[in-house]
Amino acid sequence: MKFIDKKSPVLVTGATGYVAGCLVEELLKLGLTVNAAVRDKKSESKLKYLNELAKVLPGKINYFQSDLLHDASYDDAIAGCELVFHTASPFSFKVEDAQRDLLDPAILGTRNVLASANREKSVKRIVLTSSVAAIIGDNKDSLAMPNLEITEEFWNTTSSLSHRPYSFSKVMAEKEAWRLRKQQVRWDLVTINPTFVMGPGINPSGTSESFDIFRSFLNGDSRIGLPDYKIACVDVRDVAKAHVKAGFTPSASGRYLISGHNSGTIEIGEILKKLDPSLVIGNKTLPKWFLWLIAKRINSTRKEIATSIGYPFNVVNLKSMNDLNMEYLPLEKTISDWLCQLKES
Numbered sequence: 001m002k003f004i005d006k007k008s009p010v011l012v013t014g015a016t017g018y019v020a021g022c023l024v025e026e027l028l029k030l031g032l033t034v035n036a037a038v039r040d041k042k043s044e045s046k047l048k049y050l051n052e053l054a055k056v057l058p059g060k061i062n063y064f065q066s067d068l069l070h071d072a073s074y075d076d077a078i079a080g081c082e083l084v085f086h087t088a089s090p091f092s093f094k095v096e097d098a099q100r101d102l103l104d105p106a107i108l109g110t111r112n113v114l115a116s117a118n119r120e121k122s123v124k125r126i127v128l129t130s131s132v133a134a135i136i137g138d139n140k141d142s143l144a145m146p147n148l149e150i151t152e153e154f155w156n157t158t159s160s161l162s163h164r165p166y167s168f169s170k171v172m173a174e175k176e177a178w179r180l181r182k183q184q185v186r187w188d189l190v191t192i193n194p195t196f197v198m199g200p201g202i203n204p205s206g207t208s209e210s211f212d213i214f215r216s217f218l219n220g221d222s223r224i225g226l227p228d229y230k231i232a233c234v235d236v237r238d239v240a241k242a243h244v245k246a247g248f249t250p251s252a253s254g255r256y257l258i259s260g261h262n263s264g265t266i267e268i269g270e271i272l273k274k275l276d277p278s279l280v281i282g283n284k285t286l287p288k289w290f291l292w293l294i295a296k297r298i299n300s301t302r303k304e305i306a307t308s309i310g311y312p313f314n315v316v317n318l319k320s321m322n323d324l325n326m327e328y329l330p331l332e333k334t335i336s337d338w339l340c341q342l343k344e345s
Contacts, residue, residue, distance in 0.1 A: 003250050004083045004124060009033040010247070011081045013066065013074065013113055014088025016046050018210060019129060019194075021202035022240035023085060024050060028059030030244070037066040037077045037088070049202040068109030074116040082122050083247045086113045087129040089173060098165035106173035114180045123187045127246045130174040130191040132232065132257060132315065133159070133167035138304070139230060139311035150232075150315045152193065152255040163303055188253070190246045194239045195232035195259040195315055199334045204345035210236075214338060217272055218279060225284030227291050229308060230264040232315040235334040238326065245324040252323060259315040260328030271335050 004010075010027060014020050015036035027034050040046060041063035054061045064077035068088055078084060088109055095101040110128070117123040135150060137159035142148050155175075159167035174191055181189040197210050216222065242258045269281045288309045295302045320326040 004248055006030065006032060006248070008082045008122065009035045009062065009080055010083045010085065011035045011037060011074070011078050012085045012087060013037045013077075013109075014086075015050065016203075017087055018201045018203075018206055018208040019197060019236055019239050019243075020085075020087040021049060022236050023087065023243050024061070025053050025057070025202055026240045026244050028053055028057035028061070031058040033060045033062065035062050035064055035077045035081060037064050037074060039065070039067065041065045053202060068105045068112060071112055072116065072119075074113050075119060078113075078116045078120045078123065080122055081120065082124045084113065084117055084123060084126045085129070085243055085247065086110065086126060086177075087243075088113075089129065089169070095165065098161045098169075102165050102169040103161065103172060106169040107176050110173045110176050111180070114177060117187055118180075118184060121186070125247060126177075126181075126187055126189050127243055128174065128177050128189060128191045129243070130177075130193045130255070131167075131170040132193050132195045132259070133164070134170040134174045134191075135193055135255075135257065136313075137164050137167045138307035139309075139313045140307045142312055142314065148312050148314055150257070150313070152257055152319055158307075163301070190252050191255045192239065192242055192246055193255055193257050194242075195234050195257070197236050197239055198233050198338060199235040199237055199329075200337050200341040201236055204341050211342075215342065217269065217281060218339075218342065220280045222269060223280045223282050225282035225286045226265045226269045227286045228264065228266060228288075228310050230262070230311065230313040232259045232262050232313055233268075233331065233334075234258055234260040235329040238328050242320060242324060242326055245326065249324060256320045256324065257315055257317055258320055258326070259317045260334070261331045262314050263331060264313075267331075268335065271332050272339065275332075275336055275339055 012020055015024055015038050024034050066073040089106050135154050137156040156171045239258055246252045272279055273281050292302050292305045295305050
């Protein structure tokens with residue numbers, strides 16, 4: 001049981017990120033002091049939206065310049081913190097060097113943040129932003145799970161540096177965190193494993209992979225149709241709330257799949273067409289063989305197409321609802337709010 005003193009500052013790494021921005025907003029609403037670890041604390045453009053939140057919300061932000069790859073880079077930011085939210089990690093499906101661009105920052109960053117926690121005696125709990133990608137790699141993997149249900153007990157065993165390297169980086173970073181957790185007894189670890197994150201962030205011009213994928217629905221990329229690709233998804237605002245609940249719920253423990261809906265690209269397309277009939281989204285379900293042929297053109301691989309298209313993806317979110325009292329926003333509201341934000345930006 002870890003009772004966190006809300007009078008002490010809380011650390012958020014990667015504070016300008018998509019999920020982290022909404023997390024900082026939630027913490028500021030509670031009147032907390034947020035030690036925000038960022039790459040460049042002098043960048044007015046990067047900090048613009050966090051500063052706007054700090055002006056109108058009761059909490060306070062202190063900025064600290066930190067780098068995932070630099071040892072002791074988080075020592076100043078973590079001073080006096082009982083609670084640490086480690087959200088910083090690269091998120092990209094398109095990289096030139098998976099080892100350099102994904103794996104090293106994910107593992108070394110986790111190692112460096114947790115090393116700082118070991119040096120700071122005030123730390124009681126670390127909440128790590130992991131991913132459903134650390135639990136399952138390919139949709140086909142769910143066929144080996146009881147009742148085809150994806151739960152927190154599983155680990156992704158099929159991703160690698162050459163096949164879904166982003167997913168592999170999430171597996172290795174989370175495993176490293178649990179390894180380091182076992183080496184000490186002062187702080188405990190809770191991981192948040194969200195599914196595909198959607199919805200309006202604090203920055204309407206967000207550049208995360210989530211924004212890029214959603215924009216592809218809006219810019220005509222889907223004019224000839226959509227693949228039968230099942231996904232689970234969750235509102236970014238719910239992900240932020242899950243972090244806060246995981247941090248301040250004394251009984252929280254282990255891993256938490258944070259997911260609002262088992263859905264897919266076809267359903268998302270239908271919702272978008274309902275919200276905005278002017279969007280050019282085709283009604284045709286693209287055949288798997290066609291996607292396999294054009295895999296490279298759609299920034300995928302033939303192996304990814306073969307192991308995910310047409311397979312189920314059913315995430316069970318009961319642990320988050322029971323332990324963290326999570327309630328999830330309707331999918332249509334998430335998409336509607338996000339669509340409005342992007343149109344206005």
